[in-house]
Amino acid sequence: xxxxxxxxxxxxxxxxxxxxxxxxxxxxxxxxxxxxxxxxxxxxxxxxxxxxxxxxxxxxxxxxxxxxxxxxxxxxxxxxxxxxxxxxxxxxxxxxxxxxxxxxxxxxxxxxxxxxxxxxxxxxxxxxxxxxxxxxxxxxxxxxxxxxxxxxxxxxxxxxxxxxxxxxxxxxxxxxxxxxxxxxxxxxxxxxxxxxxxxxxxxxxxxxxxxxxxxxxxxxxxxxxxxxxxxxxxxxxxxxxxxxxxxxxxxxxxxxxxxxxxxxxxxxxxxxxxxxxxxxxxxxxxxxxxxxxxxxxxxxxxxxxxxxxxxxxxxxxxxxxxxxxxxxxxxxxxxxxxxxxxxxxxxxxxxxxxxxxxxxxxxxxxxxxxxxxxxxxxxxxxxxxxxxxxxxxxxxxxxxxxxxxxxxxxxxxxxxxxxxxxxxxxxxxxxxxxxxxxxxxxxxxxxxxxxxxxxxxxxxxxxxxxxxxxxxxxxxxxxxxxxxxxxxxxxxxxxxxxxxxxxxxxxxxxxxxxxxxxxxxxxxxxxxxxxxxxxxxxxxxxxxxxxxxxxxxx
Amino acid sequence: xxxxxxxxxxxxxxxxxxxxxxxxxxxxxxxxxxxxxxxxxxxxxxxxxxxxxxxxxxxxxxxxxxxxxxxxxxxxxxxxxxxxxxxxxxxxxxxxxxxxxxxxxxxxxxxxxxxxxxxxxxxxxxxxxxxxxxxxxxxxxxxxxxxxxxxxxxxxxxxxxxxxxxxxxxxxxxxxxxxxxxxxxxxxxxxxxxxxxxxxxxxxxxxxxxxxxxxxxxxxxxxxxxxxxxxxxxxxxxxxxxxxxxxxxxxxxxxxxxxxxxxxxxxxxxxxxxxxxxxxxxxxxxxxxxxxxxxxxxxxxxxxxxxxxxxxxxxxxxxxxxxxxxxxxxxxxxxxxxxxxxxxxxxxxxxxxxxxxxxxxxxxxxxxxxxxxxxxxxxxxxx
Numbered sequence: 001x002x003x004x005x006x007x008x009x010x011x012x013x014x015x016x017x018x019x020x021x022x023x024x025x026x027x028x029x030x031x032x033x034x035x036x037x038x039x040x041x042x043x044x045x046x047x048x049x050x051x052x053x054x055x056x057x058x059x060x061x062x063x064x065x066x067x068x069x070x071x072x073x074x075x076x077x078x079x080x081x082x083x084x085x086x087x088x089x090x091x092x093x094x095x096x097x098x099x100x101x102x103x104x105x106x107x108x109x110x111x112x113x114x115x116x117x118x119x120x121x122x123x124x125x126x127x128x129x130x131x132x133x134x135x136x137x138x139x140x141x142x143x144x145x146x147x148x149x150x151x152x153x154x155x156x157x158x159x160x161x162x163x164x165x166x167x168x169x170x171x172x173x174x175x176x177x178x179x180x181x182x183x184x185x186x187x188x189x190x191x192x193x194x195x196x197x198x199x200x201x202x203x204x205x206x207x208x209x210x211x212x213x214x215x216x217x218x219x220x221x222x223x224x225x226x227x228x229x230x231x232x233x234x235x236x237x238x239x240x241x242x243x244x245x246x247x248x249x250x251x252x253x254x255x256x257x258x259x260x261x262x263x264x265x266x267x268x269x270x271x272x273x274x275x276x277x278x279x280x281x282x283x284x285x286x287x288x289x290x291x292x293x294x295x296x297x298x299x300x301x302x303x304x305x306x307x308x309x310x311x312x313x314x315x316x317x318x319x320x321x322x323x324x325x326x327x328x329x330x331x332x333x334x335x336x337x338x339x340x341x342x343x344x345x346x347x348x349x350x351x352x353x354x355x356x357x358x359x360x361x362x363x364x365x366x367x368x369x370x371x372x373x374x375x376x377x378x379x380x381x382x383x384x385x386x387x388x389x390x391x392x393x394x395x396x397x398x399x400x401x402x403x404x405x406x407x408x409x410x411x412x413x414x415x416x417x418x419x420x421x422x423x424x425x426x427x428x429x430x431x432x433x434x435x436x437x438x439x440x441x442x443x444x445x446x447x448x449x450x451x452x453x454x455x456x457x458x459x460x461x462x463x464x465x466x467x468x469x470x471x472x473x474x475x476x477x478x479x480x481x482x483x484x485x486x487x488x489x490x491x492x493x494x495x496x497x498x499x500x501x502x503x504x505x506x507x508x509x510x511x512x513x514x515x516x517x518x519x520x521x522x523x524x525x526x527x528x529x530x531x532x533x534x535x536x537x538x539x540x541x542x543x544x545x546x547x548x549x550x551x552x553x554x
Numbered sequence: 555x556x557x558x559x560x561x562x563x564x565x566x567x568x569x570x571x572x573x574x575x576x577x578x579x580x581x582x583x584x585x586x587x588x589x590x591x592x593x594x595x596x597x598x599x600x601x602x603x604x605x606x607x608x609x610x611x612x613x614x615x616x617x618x619x620x621x622x623x624x625x626x627x628x629x630x631x632x633x634x635x636x637x638x639x640x641x642x643x644x645x646x647x648x649x650x651x652x653x654x655x656x657x658x659x660x661x662x663x664x665x666x667x668x669x670x671x672x673x674x675x676x677x678x679x680x681x682x683x684x685x686x687x688x689x690x691x692x693x694x695x696x697x698x699x700x701x702x703x704x705x706x707x708x709x710x711x712x713x714x715x716x717x718x719x720x721x722x723x724x725x726x727x728x729x730x731x732x733x734x735x736x737x738x739x740x741x742x743x744x745x746x747x748x749x750x751x752x753x754x755x756x757x758x759x760x761x762x763x764x765x766x767x768x769x770x771x772x773x774x775x776x777x778x779x780x781x782x783x784x785x786x787x788x789x790x791x792x793x794x795x796x797x798x799x800x801x802x803x804x805x806x807x808x809x810x811x812x813x814x815x816x817x818x819x820x821x822x823x824x825x826x827x828x829x830x831x832x833x834x835x836x837x838x839x840x841x842x843x844x845x846x847x848x849x850x851x852x853x854x855x856x857x858x859x860x861x862x863x864x865x866x867x868x869x870x871x872x873x874x875x876x877x878x879x880x881x882x883x884x885x886x887x888x889x890x891x892x893x894x895x896x897x898x899x900x901x902x903x904x905x906x907x908x909x910x911x912x913x914x915x916x917x918x919x920x921x922x923x924x925x926x927x928x929x930x931x932x933x934x935x936x937x
Contacts, residue, residue, distance in 0.1 A: 364890075364892055530730075
């Protein structure tokens with residue numbers, strides 16, 4: 001277990017550091033205005049205090065000529081209506097509303113003025129034509145930027161609202177762009193612009209270049225061309241363009257289906273990973289020890305609450321707190337597990353039904369305990385930055401980071417656990433006690449301690465699962481209950497006493513659930529899974545990977 | 555120990571006490587409620603009557619669980635499902651009795667269907683306007699489900715904890731299903747706002763007392779039936795299945811047939827309990843399918859003592875009285891109590907309150923024997 005923890009920590013640190021480093025370098029770049037044109041910039045921006053929209057339009061055009069990082073800031077603020085100027089000093093500032101106060105930042109010097117009264121400021125007004133101009137200039141400016149992300153956003157913004165005025169900027173950017181992904185985005189934006197062209201040949205060219213793109217928006221755009229109005233007139237007058245569009249659509253839809261399949265698969269696997277995390281601890285207590293631990297769900301819940309508490313303790317290091325929570329949750333749930341084993345379960349070995357009832361009682365007590373301490377309300381655990389957002393593979397496929405990490409995390413935990421069972425001395429003792437308690441005891445193994453530690457291990461892993469789950473759902477007293485039945489299904493389906501069985505069971509149930517959902521709806525999919533497992537157990541009462549030979553009891 | 559076939563009901567002293575007590579209750583309580591004026595300290599409120607009626611239904615349910623757990627070793631964590639199905643069957647009858655007195659005043663459809671813009675009654679609601687049909691369904695709905703489920707499970711020799719876990723999955727799946735609006739059973743809210751049963755208003759004291767007496771009679775009948783089953787030859791086979799399933803099979807008994815029979819019987823009894831429960835509490839919703847409800851039934855039996863039949867009744871009434879008292883007085887600690895009860899009863903009271911009583915009696919008797927022993931050496935033979 002220790003092994004896995006270290007790996008997880010290292011992994012998380014690496015990822016976290018990578019992000020921090022990139023964030024720093026981005027900041028460093030932005031704090032470096034080119035001195036050459038600094039004074040000119042100040043005068044030009046100062047002109048924005050003018051009341052005439054025409055004058056402002058001219059200034060905006062002039063501003064885009066500057067190679068300055070402050071230009072997009074000004075334009076952006078102007079577009080969003082956050083640009084003001086001081087009534088007295090005539091300094092242009094950007095106002096930012098923070099909890100009811102207005103924070104001002106001077107545009108020219110970059111100096112922060114702190115909280116200001118809004119009445120002392122006057123807004124730089126814009127009208128619709130200015131807004132249009134701003135959007136296009138901003139996009140053009142960003143297309144020229146050194147930052148890849150900015151160029152990508154710009155291309156995507158153009159795609160959202162394509163307009164002829166972006167064409168020169170796009171052509172210009174295309175001729176310089178070397179990164180493949182960005183070229184595709186730019187091509188797509190250009191095609192979208194051309195699609196609105198008066199010239200049928202240009203539209204045809206646009207449709208043809210769109211056929212290669214993988215983006216849902218393209219599908220919508222092409223579909224719009226093929227819409228018929230009441231008189232049977234197509235939105236697209238030219239038959240050749242229509243033919244090309246419908247041909248491209250066939251292509252695109254096939255590709256959309258393929259990507260949808262991959263996305264579903266990804267979601268299924270991530271759901272399976274959640275199940276795996278929740279069930280793998282149970283596979284140890286139920287599978288290896290033969291103890292039905294109905295309080296297993298509450299061990300998950302304790303892990304989730306540990307995450308919550310640790311986040312309260314270190315409010316300034318949300319990202320780090322999650323890493324700290326992993327060993328902490330393992331320890332907290334593990335200790336509870338050891339206490340439960342020593343206090344109750346050890347008196348009930350060989351009486352599985354009684355164990356089930358006693359542990360159920362413990363689960364009720366733990367739920368009420370948490371309810372009394374933390375109130376019955378759901379607590380939300382903040383998701384650190386490196387876990388939020390998603391990885392946009394292309395326009396048709398995006399994978400959310402938290403699910404991606406959960407898959408990796410679940411696999412790491414499983415891997416560490418298998419190593420622990422196979423390669424360590426404790427694992428050896430554990431297997432010995434499982435296979436032949438009397439013999440193990442005669443060989444000098446303290447079976448009682450092995451039992452307690454095994455149970456602690458299973459519970460600790462449940463706690464670690466709780467850390468992961470706190471990132472997906474709300475943390476509440478009933479968190480555990482919603483996973484316990486699923487976990488049992490996984491263990492029973494996969495075959496008791498077999499970690500690989502648990503893995504296969506979790507993944508197949510997760511994937512089947514995800515793929516059944518579109519046809520049946522989420523709830524019915526779950527019901528069908530339960531019915532499926534119930535029927536499956538009739539066929540193979542000992543699960544997918546049943547133990548064979550002398551390990552089979554009775 | 556005599557053979558089962560030679561035992562008769564009179565030898566079942568616990569049972570005789572139980573029947574006598576229940577009979578006394580269902581005679582005295584309605585008199586105290588209806589005949590004694592409200593000012594009198596002896597008066598029992600109608601609320602209490604319904605509450606006691608509820609306990610009697612729970613006792614019948616616990617009896618059903620004890621029949622399979624205590625005598626055949628089948629621990630079902632899904633008996634709440636059969637209880638709820640019986641309740642739903644009765645609820646559907648009472649929904650149809652509302653007629654056009656609902657909020658929307660539709661002559662045919664219950665309110666929730668009008669609300670969902672349904673235009674006609676789903677086929678599975680047909681026939682529920684007839685009371686005999688509804689009664690048949692109270693038995694058949696749980697019975698058929700138990701038959702199919704039990705047939706599949708016992709045939710494949712799904713036993714012990716595996717069986718417990720899949721019964722829990724069963725009731726959980728049923729809960730999810732009944733929560734769905736398009737199942738046509740009222741979804742989240744279930745069935746409620748009942749007006750009358752067999753033409754008698756559910757609000758009147760008379761009907762409530764009648765339902766109370768009915769629950770008591772059902773409990774006594776259920777008890778006699780269970781006693782008959784467990785004392786018959788079939789009951790002996792069940793006990794041997796509980797204690798040594800493989801051995802019983804090797805001797806030549808078709809174990810799965812015996813288990814299936816008793817499982818279906820128990821499910822039907824649970825259904826009857828549900829049918830008496832719903833008119834007394836006035837609502838049935840998918841919450842009754844929740845796994846925790848089914849597990850609570852197990853604790854009633856465990857506290858009372860499994861394998862005595864009357865123990866289950868005692869346990870159900872004790873625990874539910876405790877629940878009523880503590881959820882009223884100290885709602886915070888009820889779950890602690892319930893959880894503690896699970897732990898304590900499994901650790902220290904493996905045979906429940908009744909078992910404790912028996913072993914106390916036995917040790918007292920042994921003490922007396924010992925004393926006699928000292929006086930007369932002949933007493934050794936008796937022991």
